[in-house]
Every structure is written in structure tokens, then in C-alpha cells.
Amino acid sequence: EHFCKIMQQTDPMFKSGKVMKVDQYHRLYWGQFTAFPLCDRDFVWRSLEVQQGTRRIIAVSKSVESDAMPPPGRSVVRGVLSAGYLVEEAEDGQSxxxxxxxxxxxxxxxxxxxxxxxxxxxxxxxxxxMNFIRNSKSQK
Incomplete structure (x- = not known):
């Protein structure tokens, strides 16, 4: 799945995950992360991802409760996150x-x-x- 490929390349603590639901404005994600020697942590989050033109991408995410994802098992702790990013290409297209x-x-x-x-x-x-973006651009 595309989501897992991106996460594996951008977060070494990512263990597994999936897109749970997609609607007109958001995506609902589940991900499990490892930070040895701790028990794995999992997160359920809703994300708003917007591409503005060809040079700007914005994503904002926040943990949510969802019936789509039951509580984790005994060896996993459910965490809470707020995260986001803005990626903006320079006018010269080189950075x-x-x-x-x-x-x-x-x-x-x-x-x-x-x-x-x-x-x-x-x-x-x-x-x-940034490395993921560079590699994606060079493969086009």
C-alpha cells in the first residue's frame, strides 16, 4: 500500500498501518510504531491533506477515537498525536x-x-x- 511505503521511508519507527477510511476531506489512518525496549504504540488519526497547485502540500493530523479501529491488544499502548507539515517547492524547482x-x-x-x-x-x-520527495521526483 502506498501509505505504508511512504511511512517506511520517512519514519523508521513505523511498523505497520493502513488507511482505514477516506471521505471528501479527510483520511483516517491507523499505524503501529516501535521504540524498543518499549511496548509498541499505535495511533488512530484523521488527516486533512491538501495540494495547492503544483508547488505546495499541506497536511494536518490529529488523533481520534474511531469505531473502525478497536482498542489495541495487551502488548500495544494507544498513544495520542498531533502532527503536520507544509512542503513548498522553490520557484527554481531545485529545492x-x-x-x-x-x-x-x-x-x-x-x-x-x-x-x-x-x-x-x-x-x-x-x-x-525531503529525501523521499527528491527520490520521487527523480523517478518521474
């Missing part, structure tokens, strides 16, 4: 600007060193998103 925000409550007890490690890794998602 782009990425603005990314991500706030996650992993729920449960998490040692400080793991919180710091995960936060620094999430910051690297900007680089991975």
Missing part, C-alpha cells in the same frame, strides 16, 4: 522548504532517555521527507 510539527503523548510510563531519543529521531523525519 523546497519543509515545516514539520509533531507532538506525541505515548501514554504509559516512558523513561526520560527514551523520550529524548525518540524526539531527536522524529526531528530527522524532515530530512527523510
Amino acid at each position: 523546497c522548504k519543509v515545516v514539520y510539527f509533531c507532538q506525541v503523548d505515548p501514554k504509559g510510563w516512558v523513561p526520560t532517555w527514551i523520550v529524548n531519543w525518540v524526539a531527536s529521531d522524529q526531528a530527522d523525519n524532515v530530512t527523510r521527507i
Whole structure:
């Protein structure tokens, strides 16, 4: 699935996921993420994704409760997230600007060193998103 391919290339903690539902304005996603040595975390989120012309993409996501996804099993903790990005191509078509925000409550007890490690890794998602865009453009 296209969603899983993108997530695997942009977030190394992504384990599995799927698009649960699509309507006129939003997509409902489920994803499971791993941060050893913790139990996996899963998230259910609704995302608004808008492409403005050919040079700008905006996505904003927020955790939601959904009957489409039952509560996780015993070895998984359901977290809460708010995230989004803006990708804007420069006029010359040779570069782009990425603005990314991500706030996650992993729920449960998490040692400080793991919180710091995960936060620094999430910051690297900007680089991975830009690399994904470059690779996608070069394959066209």
C-alpha cells in the first residue's frame, strides 16, 4: 500500500498501518510504531491533506477515537498525536522548504532517555521527507 511505503521511508519507527477510511476531506489512518525496549504504540488519526497547485502540500493530523479501529491488544499502548507539515517547492524547482510539527503523548510510563531519543529521531523525519520527495521526483 502506498501509505505504508511512504511511512517506511520517512519514519523508521513505523511498523505497520493502513488507511482505514477516506471521505471528501479527510483520511483516517491507523499505524503501529516501535521504540524498543518499549511496548509498541499505535495511533488512530484523521488527516486533512491538501495540494495547492503544483508547488505546495499541506497536511494536518490529529488523533481520534474511531469505531473502525478497536482498542489495541495487551502488548500495544494507544498513544495520542498531533502532527503536520507544509512542503513548498522553490520557484527554481531545485529545492523546497519543509515545516514539520509533531507532538506525541505515548501514554504509559516512558523513561526520560527514551523520550529524548525518540524526539531527536522524529526531528530527522524532515530530512527523510525531503529525501523521499527528491527520490520521487527523480523517478518521474
